[in-house]
Amino acid sequence: MNETATAPAESKAPKAKVERPCHCARFTNEETGEATGCTKTTTREFAPGHDAKLKSLLIRAGAMGAEVRRVVDGMALTGDAVKAAEGYGFAHMVASGIERAHAKARAKAERAAARAAAKEKKESTGTDTVRAKVGRATYEGRLESSEFVYTVNGAERRTTKHQLV
Ligand SMILES: [Zn+2]
Known part of the structure; x- marks a missing residue:
C-alpha cells in the first residue's frame, strides 16, 4: 500500500490548506432527488454543521428505503444510506436514526390498525x-x-x- 508509505512525509510538512467542495454536496437521494444544495468549500471534509446536514439527508433516505447516490471525482456510486455513510464518524448514528424512524412508523401503523379494528367492532356489534x-x-x-x-x-x-x- 502506497498510502502508508507516503503518510508520514505528508504529516511532517505543514499541510497546504486547499479548499475543496464540502462532502455533503456529493450525496443525492435517488428517489426524491433531495440533495443539500451545498456549494461551500472547506479544508476539512465538511463545512461547519454540514456533517449534520448530510446525516439527516441519509436518515430520511434510509427511513423511506431510498438509495443514495454518491459522486466522488465524477464517479457515481449508488447504495443504501447506511453504506453511503461509511467512512464518516457519524455512520452509526445514521444506522440508529433509520432504525428509530422504522420503529416509529411501525408503532404508528399498529395504533392505526388497533383503532380501525375497534371502530369496525363498534360498527359490527353496536358496542x-x-x-x-x-x-x-x-x-x-x-x-x-x-x-x-x-x-x-x-x-x-x-x-x-x-x-x-
Ligand atoms: Zn456542505
Missing part, C-alpha cells in the same frame, strides 16, 4: 366494548382516543399502556 391487556391482566372496557378506559372493583381507570386483544 364499543373492547378487550385489552393492561400489564398481565385482560379487561373489558372502551377506547377514548388513545386511552383504554376500564373498571377495576367499581373504580374507573384509564391508561395508554394497553394492548388490544
Whole structure:
C-alpha cells in the first residue's frame, strides 16, 4: 500500500490548506432527488454543521428505503444510506436514526390498525366494548382516543399502556 508509505512525509510538512467542495454536496437521494444544495468549500471534509446536514439527508433516505447516490471525482456510486455513510464518524448514528424512524412508523401503523379494528367492532356489534391487556391482566372496557378506559372493583381507570386483544 502506497498510502502508508507516503503518510508520514505528508504529516511532517505543514499541510497546504486547499479548499475543496464540502462532502455533503456529493450525496443525492435517488428517489426524491433531495440533495443539500451545498456549494461551500472547506479544508476539512465538511463545512461547519454540514456533517449534520448530510446525516439527516441519509436518515430520511434510509427511513423511506431510498438509495443514495454518491459522486466522488465524477464517479457515481449508488447504495443504501447506511453504506453511503461509511467512512464518516457519524455512520452509526445514521444506522440508529433509520432504525428509530422504522420503529416509529411501525408503532404508528399498529395504533392505526388497533383503532380501525375497534371502530369496525363498534360498527359490527353496536358496542364499543373492547378487550385489552393492561400489564398481565385482560379487561373489558372502551377506547377514548388513545386511552383504554376500564373498571377495576367499581373504580374507573384509564391508561395508554394497553394492548388490544
Ligand atoms: Zn456542505
